Amino acid sequence: MAILEARGVRKVYRSGAQEVEALRSVDFAAEAGEWVSVMGPSGSGKTTLLNCLSGLDDIDAGAVLLGDRELHSMSDAERTQHRAASMGFIFQAYNLIPVFSAVENVELPLLLAGADARDARRRATETLERMGLSHRLRNRPNELSGGEQQRVTVARALAGRPQVVWADEPTGALDSETAAIVMDLLAELNGEGLTLIVVTHDEGVGRRAHRLVQMRDGLIVSDERLARVSA
Amino acid sequence: MIIAIALSLPFIVILIARPVLRRLALRNAVRRPRETLLVITGSMLATALMTAAFVVGDTFDASLRANAYTQLGPIDEVASVPLADASVLDHLAALRSPQIDGVLRATTTGASAAVVNSAGIASAAAPKAQLLEMDFAAARTFGGDASATGISGTTPGPGQAAIAQPLADRLHIGVGSTFTAFAFGHSVQLRVVQLLPQRGIAGWWTGREFVSYNAFVAPGTIARLAANSKVVAAPPQSSVLVSNLGGVESGDARTAAVVHTMDAALAGTPVKVETVKHDALDLAKTAGKSLTQLYQALGFFAVAAGILLLINIFRMLAEERRSELGMLRAMGMKRRSLVGAFASEGWLYAVVACAVGMLAGLGVARLVMAGAARIFNQRDPDFRLPIRFHFTTQSLQIGFTLGLVIAVITIVATSVSISRFNIIAAVRDLDTEKHAPRRWARVAWGVVVLLGATLLFAGITSHGVVAMLLGGGFAAVGTRFALRDRIAGRLLVTVTAGSALLWGVAAVSVAVALGGDLPIAGFIVQGVLLVIAAVVLVTEYQGEIGGALSRLSGRRLSVRLGLAYPLARRSRTMLTIAQFAIVVFILVYISVLAAMFGSQTDSVTAKVGGRATVYVESNRANPVPFGQLKAAGAQAVAPLVNVVADVTPPHATKSTKSFMSGFDSSFVSMGPPVLSDRGRFQTDADAYNYVLSHPDTAMVDDFFLSQGAGPPSAAVSIGDVITITDPLSGRSQHVTIVARSQNDWLGNGGLTSAATLRSIYGPSAVASHAYVRVASSASFSHTLEARYYQQGAKADPIRSLVEQRLSRQTQFFTLMRAFLAVGLVIGVAGIGVIMVRAVRERRRQVGVLRSLGFPAAQVSNAFAIEAMFIAMEGVLIGVVLGFLCTWSITLSNSFGDGLSFRVPVTAVSLLVGGTLLGALLATWGPASSAAKIKPAVALRIAD
Numbered sequence A: 001m002a003i004l005e006a007r008g009v010r011k012v013y014r015s016g017a018q019e020v021e022a023l024r025s026v027d028f029a030a031e032a033g034e035w036v037s038v039m040g041p042s043g044s045g046k047t048t049l050l051n052c053l054s055g056l057d058d059i060d061a062g063a064v065l066l067g068d069r070e071l072h073s074m075s076d077a078e079r080t081q082h083r084a085a086s087m088g089f090i091f092q093a094y095n096l097i098p099v100f101s102a103v104e105n106v107e108l109p110l111l112l113a114g115a116d117a118r119d120a121r122r123r124a125t126e127t128l129e130r131m132g133l134s135h136r137l138r139n140r141p142n143e144l145s146g147g148e149q150q151r152v153t154v155a156r157a158l159a160g161r162p163q164v165v166w167a168d169e170p171t172g173a174l175d176s177e178t179a180a181i182v183m184d185l186l187a188e189l190n191g192e193g194l195t196l197i198v199v200t201h202d203e204g205v206g207r208r209a210h211r212l213v214q215m216r217d218g219l220i221v222s223d224e225r226l227a228r229v230s231a
Numbered sequence B: 001m002i003i004a005i006a007l008s009l010p011f012i013v014i015l016i017a018r019p020v021l022r023r024l025a026l027r028n029a030v031r032r033p034r035e036t037l038l039v040i041t042g043s044m045l046a047t048a049l050m051t052a053a054f055v056v057g058d059t060f061d062a063s064l065r066a067n068a069y070t071q072l073g074p075i076d077e078v079a080s081v082p083l084a085d086a087s088v089l090d091h092l093a094a095l096r097s098p099q100i101d102g103v104l105r106a107t108t109t110g111a112s113a114a115v116v117n118s119a120g121i122a123s124a125a126a127p128k129a130q131l132l133e134m135d136f137a138a139a140r141t142f143g144g145d146a147s148a149t150g151i152s153g154t155t156p157g158p159g160q161a162a163i164a165q166p167l168a169d170r171l172h173i174g175v176g177s178t179f180t181a182f183a184f185g186h187s188v189q190l191r192v193v194q195l196l197p198q199r200g201i202a203g204w205w206t207g208r209e210f211v212s213y214n215a216f217v218a219p220g221t222i223a224r225l226a227a228n229s230k231v232v233a234a235p236p237q238s239s240v241l242v243s244n245l246g247g248v249e250s251g252d253a254r255t256a257a258v259v260h261t262m263d264a265a266l267a268g269t270p271v272k273v274e275t276v277k278h279d280a281l282d283l284a285k286t287a288g289k290s291l292t293q294l295y296q297a298l299g300f301f302a303v304a305a306g307i308l309l310l311i312n313i314f315r316m317l318a319e320e321r322r323s324e325l326g327m328l329r330a331m332g333m334k335r336r337s338l339v340g341a342f343a344s345e346g347w348l349y350a351v352v353a354c355a356v357g358m359l360a361g362l363g364v365a366r367l368v369m370a371g372a373a374r375i376f377n378q379r380d381p382d383f384r385l386p387i388r389f390h391f392t393t394q395s396l397q398i399g400f401t402l403g404l405v406i407a408v409i410t411i412v413a414t415s416v417s418i419s420r421f422n423i424i425a426a427v428r429d430l431d432t433e434k435h436a437p438r439r440w441a442r443v444a445w446g447v448v449v450l451l452g453a454t455l456l457f458a459g460i461t462s463h464g465v466v467a468m469l470l471g472g473g474f475a476a477v478g479t480r481f482a483l484r485d486r487i488a489g490r491l492l493v494t495v496t497a498g499s500a501l502l503w504g505v506a507a508v509s510v511a512v513a514l515g516g517d518l519p520i521a522g523f524i525v526q527g528v529l530l531v532i533a534a535v536v537l538v539t540e541y542q543g544e545i546g547g548a549l550s551r552l553s554g555r556r557l558s559v560r561l562g563l564a565y566p567l568a569r570r571s572r573t574m575l576t577i578a579q580f581a582i583v584v585f586i587l588v589y590i591s592v593l594a595a596m597f598g599s600q601t602d603s604v605t606a607k608v609g610g611r612a613t614v615y616v617e618s619n620r621a622n623p624v625p626f627g628q629l630k631a632a633g634a635q636a637v638a639p640l641v642n643v644v645a646d647v648t649p650p651h652a653t654k655s656t657k658s659f660m661s662g663f664d665s666s667f668v669s670m671g672p673p674v675l676s677d678r679g680r681f682q683t684d685a686d687a688y689n690y691v692l693s694h695p696d697t698a699m700v701d702d703f704f705l706s707q708g709a710g711p712p713s714a715a716v717s718i719g720d721v722i723t724i725t726d727p728l729s730g731r732s733q734h735v736t737i738v739a740r741s742q743n744d745w746l747g748n749g750g751l752t753s754a755a756t757l758r759s760i761y762g763p764s765a766v767a768s769h770a771y772v773r774v775a776s777s778a779s780f781s782h783t784l785e786a787r788y789y790q791q792g793a794k795a796d797p798i799r800s801l802v803e804q805r806l807s808r809q810t811q812f813f814t815l816m817r818a819f820l821a822v823g824l825v826i827g828v829a830g831i832g833v834i835m836v837r838a839v840r841e842r843r844r845q846v847g848v849l850r851s852l853g854f855p856a857a858q859v860s861n862a863f864a865i866e867a868m869f870i871a872m873e874g875v876l877i878g879v880v881l882g883f884l885c886t887w888s889i890t891l892s893n894s895f896g897d898g899l900s901f902r903v904p905v906t907a908v909s910l911l912v913g914g915t916l917l918g919a920l921l922a923t924w925g926p927a928s929s930a931a932k933i934k935p936a937v938a939l940r941i942a943d
């Protein structure tokens, strides 16, 4: 069953008189528990796709269905609520709230989803421990290494047990070793049933998915099923 | 101006000679016009206030000057004698000198004037009028400019009068009407043949009022009235007026030379030349200056807030560009260039801001003076000074330059301090780490401690509150930094800031107890010390405060987020809190003072009136026969001799004009005004009786001889010897001050025995004033004025005189508060600027939060909570400190005893509510724009 299905999604950026058609009628579907990589040259519309399908951005035409509901017909508040309840995000590095400690960052989505404070703290701590950061709970982001920061971000995306995690170049700012650690973590969680949509430039990262979607000039130009390299 | 240019030169050079730096500076300024506008608005306010303080002084100066011209015109010097001795001046009247372009003889006397109907009832009366005799043809040629004399037409003939406009207005008469003048127990009917303006000689007034109720009469009229005086009255006087060569103002330069020539002509006589014009101009200058100083001193608090805002703005600018600047450094830009680029950008803002501020200052001054004019208009009409708005380009220049100097110093200092970052730390946005103080730093701070201790000691021995406060402050700051790595930070901060706070509150009481007084500088130092100490203390415990608040809110996420930023950026928060605290402090302080003074009617009435209930003034040339008042229902009557004296304070060579009053034993037995310092005497009565029996003693009030605005400057104290001189006869006497009263709201001037004044003034010392005790003061006053209009009687219940005075004082406080409210605008604008920048800085973070499912409404809540938290802390500190200080001052009695501490609930609630509302409104824009941030857009922003 498709957990998410996009039909004819179109996105145009307007800045002054200029118009950039970043997505031109994109169709896309992801099954529950699937891991999809999105690749393509810079400027091809990968980030735009991720933003539009996750509801972070509005679209100009088409529809994004989540089961029987259409994402873009929801109000902003509903979409926000939906994100808090069932989505997680991982961006390139440095996306933590600098005035909050690691554990405070991770418990944020839990609190937003309405969890009890003590419960949230416990689950955030557990998730960070799982990321191998038990000794870094109380540190602020600027006291962590890039890899550590990104692991906190992953923890934050996962702590709320979302159905879908959207990742935009999660390893873009990391060295290959750290990148591998982060990706292993994601693979493990995907093995537990998490749906993963990962935008990446890294061929190695891209090839670990079930499916690899290629984009060019705002269009999906290929969609191939991959043989899993490793689990 | 030269300073401003010299200061700007380096920046202009940088902007011209270094294209890269220029581009950096200009681009940043132009890229975001709205924020540039905010920065400029924020930094212009301090300049506006300083300029306004100067222009207020200018206006007051110009108003007094303008009045000097209407009452003097071409007259520069005057020599006067009693009419009986007129021949003494003959020699002077014939004086010719190239320095002089006018010599004029005149005879004058005080009189009262009234329009009396056939039944003998006055339909209109001018209790304080003046009769003058002079030759109009000669008067017109006096000085270089006939129109400046105000004199036209021919000399009035017998039974005729040429009257000045104010008298015509007061009596509601015009050309052709008749009125009666009263003096020396006689009267004369006069027909108005001409109206003259209050200008120049036509406005010449020998009294101290600002209005000239002049009636020019036929030569000989005054002598006839005085010939068989039916009463004991001050005799008429004969004067010679002299005009220095040159215009109305430029003639002043010749004053010394002319006085010299006149003295030669008067050799062998006791007559003293009065430099009336010079004195009037001098007074205008002093009064203007003192008003400027007062407004500047109080405005200082708002200016300090402005400086803090400027620092904050610049640090935020720098923080925002930190990685950009770090990158530039990494690419090899020298630190000096970096400072240059950054400071040049700041200079650009500063120049524009100071120019705008200067103009805004004119507006502020205009408003202040409009308020002042309203207050002046409630004075006795005779003392109403017409306010003429005026400013000098010099004032504008000084305002601009001061603003620019402050801004540039702030900007350069901030630029230098932020350029000293670690490149890596900047690129990664790390906090710069603190290292242990170097040895020399410790030594330097040790020296500061020593300096502070020395100052403190010196302050205590000399009772100087400024030194005491400064010394304590330095000692605390020095200790804090010298021992930085020896004692746990928190303990050290708590102890040093805590003791500075306590000392700041206590020092004033200690100084007053030791016998010192509270100068306005002490007040400023106290405010600054207290605010710094309190803000440091609160900052130290910010974590606990935030934690408690967040727990109170049930750990709501928006509250946690809202508090997280101010707690993380402590130094920025500290500056903003201080910005609010310092202005709120002074406003609360003034509000409490106003409330305390405003509620003083009963006690002040009892103090200034003693056991009397009505104060009576009358014409010296025709005084009220006070002996008859008992029959008219008065329970007690104490007549006072009232004269104008040249008073020379101890160690001074120049005299100041002041009233002196002489009392007799009836004053003591009636129950005289209460003394505030009775010196070595057991009771007030002892002091009064001593003065009665010792002709070489006197008492004065705390404001005696002080010409400035603001708190008493105590020109004369107990034990001082002052010289009292009769300006007419030149006779003088030394008197020793033996006691003091708090103020002289009834206008007696210094007090001595009537006998003392008679011995100096001879027949001119007449009892023209009186304290009267009656059952019903209002109706008695009314009847008295009606019955004794010929004597120019003016009677007022003492209580209502006090009420008027208090209400003027309260209004003056209100005016000060309005002026300082501009400082609150600084605080509010500051929080607006800071929140706008905060939203900009955190757009990406907001994007992340929104992507995590943080609702838009909560984003704006978090920003609003952040702003309110900061504003509230600042306001609270200010309110608490304001109360603490005023309360401690009432304990020490430094504003006079009987003043009880009062919380002006409405005023303070309005102040607090208004400030917080303002802060909320200022935050509303940025907070709602934060809520509108689109996550997809924000996430694309590079940090």
Ligand SMILES: Nc1ncnc2c1ncn2[C@@H]1O[C@H](COP(=O)(O)OP(=O)(O)OP(=O)(O)O)[C@@H](O)[C@H]1O
Pocket: A013, A014, A015, A020, A021, A022, A040, A041, A042, A043, A044, A045, A046, A047, A048, A049
């Ligand atoms: N706010 C915007 N305004 C105008 N054009 C935009 C905006 N955001 C993105 N674009 C354009 O839309 C197109 C798609 O951008 P997008 O960020 O989705 O590319 P991408 O595939 O993620 O590239 P990269 O691999 O470099 O991250 C690009 O041509 C980009 O220039």
Ligand SMILES: [Mg+2]
Pocket: A046, A047, A048, A168
């Ligand atoms: Mg991208």
